[in-house]
Amino acid sequence: MAFPHRPDAPELPDFSMLKRLARDQLIYLLEQLPGKKDLFIEADLMSPLDRIANVSILKQHEVDKLYKVENKPALSSSEHSMQVQSLCLSFLPSVLLQRIPVLVRAFGLCFLVRPRIRNMRYIANLVNADKVAGRTRKYKVIFSPQKFYACEMVLEEEGIYGDVSCDEWAFSLLPLDVDLLSMELPEFFRDYFLEGDQRWINTVAQALHLLSTLYGPFPNCYGIGRCAKMSYELWRQLEEEEDGETKGRRPEIGHIFLLDRDVDFVTALCSQVVYEGLVDDTFRIKCGSVDFGPEVTSSDKSLKVLLNAEDKVFSEIRNEHFSNVFGFLSQKARNLQAQYDRRRGMDIKQMKNFVSRELKGLKQEHRLLSLHIGACESIMKKKTKQDFQELIKTEHALLEGFNIREGTSYIEEHIDRQVSPIESLRLMCLLSITENGLIPKDYRSLKTQYLQSYGPEHLLTFSNLRRAGLLTEQAPGDTLTAVESKVSKLVTDKAAGKITDAFSSLAKRSNFRAISKKLNLIPRVDGEYDLKVPRDMAYVFSGAYVPLSCRIVELVLERRSWQGLDEVVRLLNCSECAFTDMAKEDKASSESLRLILVVFLGGCTFSEISALRFLGREKGYRFIFLTTAVTNSARLMEAMSEVKA
């Protein structure tokens, strides 16, 4: 269990430096508003802030009180029609005044926010209320990770431009673990992959630039996806403009791989069965920590638990298939018991030693062990109730492309019984992507039933999913597939490629089946797949499927290029945006060449992280993950959903 790294595996760079940098930047910014001040923090920034600073640090820098920025009206983030606006204007200030008596004092107000329009309106309401009341104060808005012109525009329109000063807190890389950096920007996914807004590309480029400044240049770069390509180009431009920063430095990280989420939606849509992924799917890991409720802690309290490599129990099971975890934990519990029992035959001196040296560690281990056992039990209970086995069976059938009719009726039943709307939506998307879109008849009937079960306003959700390519209807042209494949037999590959391109330009098709075949994503298994001793990355999905994203990374690293993958790249609709860039003079040490930074634009899942960690162990690599946010199927679906819970 908990496969050790190969002895020759390279050391990971120390990313804690990023935390200190962010903290010191924040302190510096707070000092820009001299005197006592109250700090308003956007809810989404609280957890990241927690990871780098604490209240006493803020207090040291004259922060008096902390408030959460409220954006109440229960509406989706992107919706701010006139009605809402007037609602806010008439509604907010009075409410705030009631709740926040401190406003009477003439402190400065500091707002630590994401660059969002609604935050600007919130601030404007506060400032304008002060103006009406004849109060003068200093205001500072600190945008994290950067400000947007559209936000400043709102400040201007609301007449408070000049009354507030604006700053940027370039906190865009939070180390969630020794090998995981998160930008904590879940909205990246919707903004780019649904709305086509490229506002975060600069943030990504800046983050990469910061990394290369701190940890040396990356000699080998690969990428796939439009966003990956744009981010890469902008980053390169930054490096050129700031020439000399990284010159002459020895690279610490040998390879960087950028990957768009839409290159592989399938993996992100699957139910997760490795422990960390399952914990995320079940309890939602937020910013590297999880709230275990009373059902897990077996007390009346909830407990916030940080999940990372420092948790010795967790780090041994996080990458394991769930079926192994229980056995492992009970073995561990027995060992622990044995260690406790040793004290029976001890004399006083030995006992003293035991208490002072070992007991604390044992107690800590005991605590962690009981937490994870509690979590396992709770997961088991929930999964049994929802007939997880059946669900997984259906998913695997969809991935392999058989029993499609049965799969469709399974989804239908889910919908009819009003099982969670997100779950139903996820399965529909999985069906759509693996099948190149739904047959029109099925699409219509599933959609109708969905609207009847979960509400007609989901019409908008369906429109979003279609635009993002997650849930589509087979166009009449798609029946040409048969013709297409016949034609491709007659002509050369290249010509066939052109023909297919012409077809796919009508509607971007996922081509999952063809890709899966080309890349052997469905392993052929003789007999039982031994999940205890995984043989490939497919173990993260019970041996049924190798994550597409991870397979691409594996193949490109093997070849150090996209060579021989033309057909796959074409099927992924990425002929224009798969790239390689190698440094001419290679100063990289052999150690650094086994360190690989994988950048997921639009989010990555814990299953993908586990799969690549496995690959790393097999090949003697170490992977470092940089993601715009950790994601899973539910988060993807919620991002597309127009009706927020």
Next chain:
Amino acid sequence: MSRTKGDEEEYWNSSKFKAFTFDDEDDELSQLKESKRAVNSLRDFVDDDDDDDLERVSWSGEPVGSRTRPGSFQSLSDALSDTPAKSYAPELGRPKGEYRDYSNDWSPSDTVRRLRKGKVCSLERFRSLQDKLQLLEEAVSVHDGNVITAVLIFLKRTLSKEILFRELEVRQVALRHLIHYLKEIGDQKLLLDLFRFLDRTEELALSHYREHLNIQDPEKRKEFLKTCIGLPFSAEDSAHIQDHYTLLERQIIIEANDRHLESAGQTEIFRKHPRKASILNMPLVTTLFYSCFYHYTEAEGTFSSPINLKKTFKIPDKQYVLTALAARAKLRAWHDVDALFTTKNWLGYTKKRAPIGFHRVVEILHKNNAPVQILQEYINLVEDVDTKLNLATRFKCHDVVIDTYRDLKDRQQLVAYKSKVDKGSAEEDKIDAILSSSQIRWKN
């Protein structure tokens, strides 16, 4: 909700939080120094002011050490106003007298580069359409969405709608940014104009329809939905919109009626099972469940009757039965459950039939705590023997299990099952009786 001071302290300071959250090392001071060095080195590239002779400025572009004055910073939009000299950009930090708009000299690519770095930059000099478009194209070519939007805000202010739309139609990346920007700031009117211009009728319709989410008052929402009915949706969506309107219309009637009934306190069902929430804006299936729960026996003529809902919204049999079953089982109205699956053939014989499969029926009944006798009856209707045994074992319907093993002539399983029933119970006697019967030819 805003927390009070106490809450906030609790939140930030509670011990369980602290335990994992912060790394208060002893050598914080040395780390701070180290970080400070790093920050300082960072400043060099974060803040690359090209003019060396200027005073040192902070990340924000404000002079370091100088007091933050309101109005001492400037942005794109500020620079766009008619009085460029009203406040000088801090990075230009020159005495007022010497001020002149250096931005006049900047090329599109310089301008975009400055915008990208979050710097103040006047777009005023881009007056000809050609210049404006060149600027936009430059912004698009560097891929920075923030800059693209900045340029679009400028274009929106300085170009007529028609010209702007016309030019964006052939510039899809920029167009997407404008659409997203309009959605975010809530400029619905311009957004609809844009869709109209682009002839994107479906998006136009959806965008209009989306507004209903912001209307809380049910009557007003209903009226708004009515205006959506004629919009150019796809044929399929048109039907959904019509249904949405009809559903809300019904819900308003039912809600008013039922609220009245409930408060009058004369109706048994409402007394026994007070409503937990209003039915307004609930999905159709939920409404059907509600109607099966409170209005099951009503004649088809009333809006609240389940049959009426079924007909109006063409609810498939399967869905109807599933929902009615769940509602009647919840009320433990076993007679209604029975009737739901009973059909008569032309000879007048009754037969049990379930469009959803009897195994599903059993599961739903079990979820609603149906008594063993009822469960048993439906488990017996499950055709597949394995499924039947599985269900009967799971839900402890001993008679079914025993009878099935008997019918299968499976002596071994029957013997094994004996251990699962209570000692001295009727079931045990039954098993013993069967096992000792000489009539059965056991297969094992």
